[in-house]
Amino acid sequence: MPLAQAAAALIIACSAPAVHDGDTLRCGAERVRLFGVDAPEVRRGQTPAQPFAYAARDELIRLTRGRVGCRLVDRDRYGRFVGKCWSSATPDINAALIRSGLATEWRRYSKGVYAGPEAQARAAGRGQWANNRAAGGR
Template identity: 75%
Template sequence: MLAALALANALPVITCDAPKVHDGDTLRCGPERVRLFGVDAPEVKRGKTPAAPFAYEARDELIRLTRGHVACRFVERDRYKRFVGKCWSNASPDINAAVIRSGYATEYRRYSKGAYAKAEAEAKSTGRGHWAGR
């Protein structure tokens, strides 16, 4: 257990101030494009492809959560070579969970394996975001 904790603490951390937010699950922190681990947000408009419902609400929530100082701990690189991380900021100790809890994004269970199930259940039970009226 101590070895696993030491390894987790040894993983790279990147920091930045007020990162540029692309959409509800992707931001740029310095030179790194960061994909939030375990978060699946609707896609914003790309070319002729229209935005998915709640895409801009998810993006705006991530902007709100990343004002000020942000840090992200490395989890892995995805197939696009993005830094996949667990992030925190002055606004939230767990940005990933907060975006899901807002109801504008869902847990990406394929990768997170239930790590954010509680946050998603809270969004559902309170009828937030795309869970409203369900």
């Protein structure tokens, strides 16, 4: 098996991972950045949290109760595992988080893979899209 295929086949699993923010969790010793997900940033030092940051983090905590698995898509510039994840709560954590409206698709990397879930959140006026729906959209 070529090295690229072996890396793509890498899967990690854990129970009740630690959640740092709305798009990053720790599964054992591995820090996992959710592929294609851009959640608002939580407070860092003197920099205040962005709107919906803690709601996104809480939603990721809810989605990762029980068993969690993540398949490696890439490694980011910080060496973090970038993955597509699933859990006892949902077959696609990444899509569920975007569908909640508490995170958006990071199209720079995902190239539209999660356009459908983001459109659903926008149409339903969920999370970050609540005010846009009342104002007639973007």
